[in-house]
Amino acid sequence: MLLDVKGLDVRYGRTHAVKNVNLSVAEGEIVTVLGANGAGKTSLLRALQGAVRPASGTISYDGHDLSRASPAARVSSGMMLVPEGRQIFVSMTVHENLQMGVYLRSDRDVARDLDAVYDRFPNLAERRDMKASVLSGGEQQMLAIGRALVGRPRLIMLDEPSLGLSPLFVARLFDLIVELNKSGISILLVEQNTTMALDVAQRGYVLELGKVVIEDSAAALSKNTALTEAYLGGGNEEPAPGFTGTQA
């Protein structure tokens, strides 16, 4: 297993956000974590990347125990989180945003890796020196993913990447996820868009109130719509209010 999480607990004061979660991602796999708002998905990812310290449990990555490691140690060992809501650095240019993705590296391949990202996303290359805040929603998401890619990660964790994107862009996004996976990157995909996520993933977990309630193959989860809808509230196709189709 590339990523192996055992008995993970995350607490914020009295709030028990993640409860005894066991989860794994094998090398080359796409694994999705589904759950309604407040199910603990973001807390889980924050703990995996080291932004919050787990109360208990172990996170092992590539055979090393990273439970207490800093975010920097996790980034340099090849884990990269694409945070929720296209959190890019708005006052910085596209290029500076990408540079932040290779902050920890000073080797000679940095320039080549930056070029590779520009090749993959020509839109970003065109807007290289523009402020990231002027990009469209879809471009901002591409930038957030590009920023993760420049570090040449082995595992990318995506936190609700389709949130607030137009249906057309959501389709392109999922194509990209498959493409990245084919190029050898393992993916942990946290989504509310159940249908699309289960379409691309091999396995899935359903999270409710911080606990894993279902764990199965993506195919089985797709068939078992009644069960998933019970936990996900059914309305998995509806974007959050205020984000309706204005982004492209």
Add this chain to the structure above:
Amino acid sequence: MSGYWAGILTILAINIIFAYGIFLPVATGQLNLGGAGFQAIGAYGAAFLSASFALPVPVTIGVGMLVAGITGYLIAFPLLRTRGVYLVLATFAFAEVVAGLILNSDTFGGAMGLSVPAFIDWHVAVIAAAVVTVFVFYLMSTRFGLTMRAAHDDEVVTDLMGVNVRGVQVAGFAIGGALAGLAGGLYAHSFNFVEIQSFNALVSIYVLLYVLLGGTQTAWGPLAGATFFTLLPEALRTVLPALKSSIYWFAGVEGPVAAPDDSWRFVILGALTIAMMVLRPEGLITRTLVERISFRRSNTDKGALA
């Protein structure tokens, strides 16, 4: 050069250095309303060493700067546990504590202040300001500068990229504290006298205004803000009487016109401050403005080549 202009240039140079001292923490997203405290440490450090031990000026200013920088480093740890308005209040309280300690200390002359024997000419302060300006521009162009701006935009994501955000913020306070201390040391030796009343809350507020109104996105901001707000009251000193005379002339009032009350300068300063906040909420000099100017230049360069 006349004494008046030498004085203005000295104050301008000191204010620019001081503004950069506050800019560095602000550039990492931390408002610092304790500027006067850091400046007082630098000024009193230099004044004390000069008065009691007659040490040479570079040593007195250097030590004052170092002490202010170390203070900035040390208080950053408790300060950065607070955020937003609480951080502002905590930095403000820090400056009050420094003022209180000095006021109650016989070593530092208490309310009497300290005389500083060694005098420095105006060009020392001006050269120091030029060096500091170049240093801050250089700092903002490095990877460290990039992470400062990233921390300003989004601390959490900067942390996720593997940056030691806390370290960057602490460094901002420490380097900023040292620069404010340098401004204080230059002040002590330029005016040969320090008293704690010169490092009051208003000073902290003004220097933060220089930075916020000048612009926090680029190193041009504090330079523009400090220059504008230092020279404006001086410009108004000559403009206002002329303005009043012409208003009287239009109104048809005959005879000599008395100079307007000095406090009008501050009324206009206040009105301009509000106008700038409304018209340019991100500061006088923004990144967009700098980019537009440099893009135009690079476009004309391309045109010249073609």
